[in-house]
Amino acid sequence: MTSIWALLLILAATLLARRAGNWLAPRLPVGHLSPEARHAAHVGIGMLATLLALVLGLMITSAKHSFDERQAELLRFASTVVLLDRALVGYGEGSQECRAQLKDLFASVRARIAERRHDAAHPGMLMVNLQALTRLQHGMLQLPAATELQRWYQARAMQLSGEIAQDRVLIVERNDSSIPTVLIAIVVAWVILIYLGLGIFGVDNRTVNTTLDICALAFACAIAIVIELDSPYSGLVGISTEPLARAADALAT
Numbered sequence: 001m002t003s004i005w006a007l008l009l010i011l012a013a014t015l016l017a018r019r020a021g022n023w024l025a026p027r028l029p030v031g032h033l034s035p036e037a038r039h040a041a042h043v044g045i046g047m048l049a050t051l052l053a054l055v056l057g058l059m060i061t062s063a064k065h066s067f068d069e070r071q072a073e074l075l076r077f078a079s080t081v082v083l084l085d086r087a088l089v090g091y092g093e094g095s096q097e098c099r100a101q102l103k104d105l106f107a108s109v110r111a112r113i114a115e116r117r118h119d120a121a122h123p124g125m126l127m128v129n130l131q132a133l134t135r136l137q138h139g140m141l142q143l144p145a146a147t148e149l150q151r152w153y154q155a156r157a158m159q160l161s162g163e164i165a166q167d168r169v170l171i172v173e174r175n176d177s178s179i180p181t182v183l184i185a186i187v188v189a190w191v192i193l194i195y196l197g198l199g200i201f202g203v204d205n206r207t208v209n210t211t212l213d214i215c216a217l218a219f220a221c222a223i224a225i226v227i228e229l230d231s232p233y234s235g236l237v238g239i240s241t242e243p244l245a246r247a248a249d250a251l252a253t
Contacts, residue, residue: 003224003235010188010223014216017192018209021199033201041201045194052190056222059179059187063229066178070232071239074113077164078247081106084160085251091153094143098157101136103251105129110244113233130165137161179230184223191219 025033085102088095109129140158145151198212228237 002231003227006227007220007224010191011216011220013188013192014195014219015213017195018199018212018216021196021202022204022209023199025200025204028200038201041197045197045201048190048194052187052194055183055187055190056219056226059183059226060222060229062178063226067229067232067239074239074241075243077109078243080160080163082247082250084157084164087153087157087160088140091143091145091150091157095140098136098139098143099251101132101139105132105136106247106251108132110241110248113244114241133161133165179226184226188223191216 031037081102085099088099088102137158140154140161143150143154145154195212195216202208202212225237228235232239
């Protein structure tokens with residue numbers, strides 16, 4: 001819901017800026033609204049609008065890249081869990097307890113992601129996951145590998161469990177926003193200045209004002225999209241949990 005509140009606040013701020021410009025325009029000295037002054041102001045507004053478009057495009061690109069990375073991390077985590085389970089199955093008798101521990105760990109992670117509650121919001125849960133994974137690794141090390149095949153599957157299982165531990169840490173470490181809040185505030189300040197200038201130096205009629213209001217809504221939606229893409233584990237737009245569902249089906253076999 002953060003993106004919705006941001007959309008409403010940004011829209012309200014831009015609309016108020018335009019109205020403030022309309023209110024201020026007739027109160028300025030006549031020379032400040034001469035054709036030359038309006039032309040110079042429109043050039044400055046155009047330059048600021050161009051800069052705003054460039055920065056906003058970069059923000060959307062960065063947020064989308066971060067979103068895709070989180071989706072890839074989730075897919076890699078689900079795939080590694082399935083491969084680890086298959087390695088334990090290949091080991092044979094004696095790995096049932098380790099498989100049960102793996103299923104419990106996976107179910108815990110899946111439940112929290114499905115609820116859009118990320119580990120970074122609950123730092124203690126990361127330690128719980130790593131402790132459970134450490135116990136699983138200890139259990140796999142204690143498996144009596146009597147044959148060369150079992151030793152290979154045991155080594156493979158340890159390698160995969162290490163990858164899972166690394167992925168879990170990376171997911172938490174990358175939970176920080178890829179778009180600094182200060183940058184969003186600066187961009188919003190720019191559009192407020194643009195609308196203030198349009199209110200002062202633009203034409204004040206219903207058609208123009210309605211067009212500007214629609215553009216303000218479009219800008220607010222763009223910022224909301226950036227916020228949504230930058231928070232893939234929460235909000236209206238979230239990463240797909242279908243890889244986790246397929247992994248759960250594979251673990252059940």
